[in-house]
Amino acid sequence: MSPATPPYPARGAASYWEPVWQRGRRFRAIDRTETEALGRHLGTGRGRPALDIGCGEGALTAHLAALGYRSVGVDCSPTAVALARTRHPAADIRVFDFDADDAAGLPHPAFAVITCRLVYRWAADKPGFLSRVRALLAPGGVFWVVTSVHDPARGAPRSWDCDAPDVELLTTGWSRVDVHELDPSFHCYGLRP
Ligand SMILES: C[S@@+](CC[C@H](N)C(=O)[O-])C[C@H]1O[C@@H](n2cnc3c(N)ncnc32)[C@H](O)[C@@H]1O
Numbered sequence: 001m002s003p004a005t006p007p008y009p010a011r012g013a014a015s016y017w018e019p020v021w022q023r024g025r026r027f028r029a030i031d032r033t034e035t036e037a038l039g040r041h042l043g044t045g046r047g048r049p050a051l052d053i054g055c056g057e058g059a060l061t062a063h064l065a066a067l068g069y070r071s072v073g074v075d076c077s078p079t080a081v082a083l084a085r086t087r088h089p090a091a092d093i094r095v096f097d098f099d100a101d102d103a104a105g106l107p108h109p110a111f112a113v114i115t116c117r118l119v120y121r122w123a124a125d126k127p128g129f130l131s132r133v134r135a136l137l138a139p140g141g142v143f144w145v146v147t148s149v150h151d152p153a154r155g156a157p158r159s160w161d162c163d164a165p166d167v168e169l170l171t172t173g174w175s176r177v178d179v180h181e182l183d184p185s186f187h188c189y190g191l192r193p
Pocket of ligand 1: 013017018027028053054055056057074075076077080096097098099100116117118119122
């Protein structure tokens with residue numbers, strides 16, 4: 001099991017994340033190595049829809065738009081959404097709880113690309129999260145996941161690391177799985193149904 005799972009199910013993801021954002025917490029920035037890996041896997045958007053789940057400050061949502069995707073970023077935290085809209089005024093950023101809200105509220109019924117960066121680790125119901133992603137992926141689509149993973153060489157897992165069962169669950173049942181190790185404990189996964 002992962003070392004710590006936030007107490008989502010009863011009170012909703014925002015009950016955990018909104019105070020985190022209000023306290024001013026920030027997360028690892030996207031660097032060039034990561035955008036190059038993403039570009040190699042996803043290619044240009046050509047107007048296709050993309051969904052960035054748990055978009056936080058919106059950097060990845062805006063990057064997808066710059067690649068030519070019709071990207072929408074969703075986050076359960078109103079503070080994160082307000083910050084993202086300030087930083088990326090042209091981006092489509094919405095308050096939306098991916099665990100709880102009705103997918104009919106999203107602007108497209110299916111997406112060519114779905115991303116989640118530093119989010120999967122925190123999903124309280126990972127099988128449910130993955131089922132919802134699969135239901136929203138267009139035929140030929142790609143699910144792009146960026147996450148910290150436990151590197152046994154570093155000792156005990158950090159609270160934000162996915163453990164081996166988390167990774168196995170994430171990577172099982174796809175027709176193609178591509179893994180980019182940005183460093184031994186920070187990986188990108190390109191997953192195709
Ligand atoms: C660690 S932060 C990462 C933010 C951003 N993706 C990044 O890479 O900087 C996790 C984000 O996921 C959001 N989040 C967590 N659970 C969510 C859910 N069920 N629905 C929507 N957003 C969620 C949080 O509010 C938070 O902004």
